[in-house]
Amino acid sequence: MLRTTILALGLLASTVGVASAGLMEDAKAGKAIRVGFAEQEPFIVTGPNGQLTGYEVDLLKAVLSKMNINAKLEAVPTQFGALIPGLQAKRFDIIASDLYIRPDRCKLVAFAEPTHFVNDGLIVKAGNPKGIHSFQDVAKNPLLKIGYLVGGGPIADHAIAMGVTKEQLVTLPDIVSLLAAVKTGRVDAFLNPAVTTQSTLKTANDPTIERAMPFQQAIIDGKTVQGIGSYAFRLEDKDFVTEFDKHLLSILKSGEVLKIGEPYGFTKEDIPSGSPTTADLCK
Numbered sequence: 469m470l471r472t473t474i475l476a477l478g479l480l481a482s483t484v485g486v487a488s489a490g491l492m493e494d495a496k497a498g499k500a501i502r503v504g505f506a507e508q509e510p511f512i513v514t515g516p517n518g519q520l521t522g523y524e525v526d527l528l529k530a531v532l533s534k535m536n537i538n539a540k541l542e543a544v545p546t547q548f549g550a551l552i553p554g555l556q557a558k559r560f561d562i563i564a565s566d567l568y569i570r571p572d573r574c575k576l577v578a579f580a581e582p583t584h585f586v587n588d589g590l591i592v593k594a595g596n597p598k599g600i601h602s603f604q605d606v607a608k609n610p611l612l613k614i615g616y617l618v619g620g621g622p623i624a625d626h627a628i629a630m631g632v633t634k635e636q637l638v639t640l641p642d643i644v645s646l647l648a649a650v651k652t653g654r655v656d657a658f659l660n661p662a663v664t665t666q667s668t669l670k671t672a673n674d675p676t677i678e679r680a681m682p683f684q685q686a687i688i689d690g691k692t693v694q695g696i697g698s699y700a701f702r703l704e705d706k707d708f709v710t711e712f713d714k715h716l717l718s719i720l721k722s723g724e725v726l727k728i729g730e731p732y733g734f735t736k737e738d739i740p741s742g743s744p745t746t747a748d749l750c751k
Contacts, residue, residue: 491561491705495532500540503528504560506548506617508643508660509667510732511566511584514543523732524564527583527719528699530728534715547641549619552576555702563700566661568622574750577700578709581716582740582749584729586695588626589662590614590680591650591669598656602684606657607631613638615646615655623659626686626693643668650677661695663733696740696749717742 495501503520505512512522520543532539544560551563555577566586569579592600598612599605606612607630615638616624624637638655640646646658647668657680660668665679686693701709719725720741729739 490707491701492708492711494561495535495537495539495708498539500542501532501537501562502542502544502560504544504546504551504554504563505565506546506551506619506642508548508566508664509671510663510734512564514545518543523729523734524566524583524699526728526732527716527725528562528564530719530724531712531715534718535711547619548617551619552700555700558702561701561705566664566697567700568695568697569746569749570622571750573700574746576703578703578706579746579750580699580701580709581713581720581742581746582696582744583698583716583720584663584696584734585738585740586661586663586697587685588623588683588693588695589660589665590683591647591658591660591665591677592656592680593650594676594678596678596680600657600680601682603627603630603632603686604684606636607633610636612636612657613655614657614659615640615649616659617642617646620660622695623661626688627659629688629693630686647672647674647677663738666733696744698746713746 507513510522511524512520515521520541546554548565551565551567552573554560555563563577569582590600592598600612603626606614606627610633613636614627614632618639618641627637628634638649640649649655650658669677669679720739725739726736
């Protein structure tokens with residue numbers, strides 16, 4: 469009995485030791501870094517060979533390289549709404565999925581410095597038969613509906629701020645479902661970040677849908693609304709984030725980031741260079 473108890477305690481201590489190791493220690497030791505994501509072009513997708521690709525992936529690799537971390541990136545796909553709960557539950561070590569930096573989220577995760585700016589875009593039926601070119605156009609007609617991804621509350625808030633009612637908003641779990649909803653008329657438009665919208669249409673290569681152009685951005689408190697996103701880590705991994713940010717900012721400020729972003733449709737206007745800061749956005 470004594471031997472069994474000692475053995476059990478030994479195993480428990482071993483388990484606790486593994487659980488308490490932080491991301492910095494694990495990464496420096498060469499352990500795989502688990503990347504949680506919801507597929508969203510051009511930020512992050514899984515390629516034909518199962519490898520991750522996209523702006524957030526290439527930028528992440530560049531930062532890790534400057535940190536002298538050669539850890540393998542292990543893909544952990546999930547739905548957008550499950551990203552933060554999955555990170556907190558330690559299903560993965562980092563979120564790389566166009567997650568906007570917001571004060572409420574800053575209480576739950578540790579954001580890196582901003583990696584991209586995002587405007588809003590709409591996918592509609594070809595020819596834009598309902599003539600949707602702004603959120604106000606939707607607000608004027610209570611029969612119109614806008615679909616968006618589960619967990620995409622901030623982008624829906626833009627619509628609500630411009631007069632769209634909650635009854636006009638429909639959440640669906642993934643891009644495939646939303647495109648189908650537009651084509652069948654379940655929703656009149658699919659709301660998503662503009663740069664993602666462009667990539668989604670390119671991939672779909674479907675002549676029955678198009679991007680609503682032009683599209684007037686929401687204006688709140690006299691300012692044009694713009695989403696600002698980045699990577700997110702567990703709060704207890706702030707030592708990793710501090711080191712990560714140092715190298716991320718060097719890439720952003722040097723202009724090296726443009727070489728990473730241009731193949732995915734990003735321009736200089738889409739990429740921050742140190743301002744605003746995460747601290748500003750978390751207030």
